[in-house]
Amino acid sequence: MSVSANRRSFILGAGTLGAATLISLPLHAPLHAQGLGDLLGRGGGGGLGLSSLLGKATDSALDKLAVPGAFYGDEDVRIGLPGLGGGGGGGIFGSILGGASRLGILDGITREINDAAGVAAGEAKPIFRDAIDDLSFGDAPGIIRENDGGTQYLRSSANDRLHSRLEPLVDSALDRAGVYKTFDGLAEKHSFIRRVGLNRESINRSVTDQGLDGIFSYIGSEERAFRKNPLGGLLGN
Template structure:
């Protein structure tokens, strides 16, 4: 009888020990999953931010170079409402090359402004939360850039505009444009016009900047050779 009791006790203790070990193992696995999930989330967030930082850095470097806008697909052309002015003024002696000169000056202003863009973009990128990161990663081509533009375009434009104005003045674009408009308004029987360059150049400069950042982002997403760091390879290699 005592022997049976001892055997039963040993079996019970063994069973409890196995259950405890199983519970401990489950808790350990759950903890590992939680840590891994947290690390994955952190990696995704950091990877997306690095991709945007790479895109911003390369876009700013490219567009802020001499003739960076002028010789690129993002070249800023004459605004539509100003083209009528240009077409008329071309016929006035001394203004034959007005269109070429104005295009060069607008693009030069955008190139000067682009040099000041990096801190603005970097600050905006820092504000992207980890909560958004997975959705952006799974959003496909351009998703990170589109998120950045949606959440920062208005503030970037407001910050960019005084830089554009200053840059336009540095290349004498606004003074030159005033002389063009004055010449146009001096033509008999034309409707007086005064198209503003500032906001137009601001908008087009940002359009070009975001387009180039998106191109860089898509390159990182789709071309393994453009994933220039272990973090980028890890995050975008899982896609």
């Protein structure tokens, strides 16, 4: 075997060992400063630390949700009309909108909203990467123990900032998809649209809320999958 082949074997073996260490770290294992830095992916090697793992999970989740029809096609993350479950308020407003939906007044707009959310997800990678880069991972031992600990920590630490930065992307996507124009046209024909508080701001906020829920659901799934099969995630990039 050549020297270069030996070197490639060593690098691959080291990468696998590093990933396995992250995934199967015993709960009682001491986390020394240098080892913790490696696990977080903050050192010069970068590679398979928690920061890198979370970045890969986020990129993969956003790629999947950016596929046309992905949000609408998955009932677990499908975005509903404001006031109809999901991020809506329910109550009398929900009853009014529910009746309108059954009458076909709002046919098609749910799909448009979900498609717009998918477009926003496809544009959101830099926002999530910035948030990940800003995390301190001060609670790293607890994060490492949880199969989706990185996702939980990202949401608890950066949810408001991610929401505020995602909102303009959602607003632009909804505008380009013609959702606001559709609602304006419906409001001219059906006064209940305005009465239930459906306007550009409330629609954008509801879609962003529900879209972020779906994104984090997918990030958590990707993180769990990568932890379960770290070498597969490594070779897939």
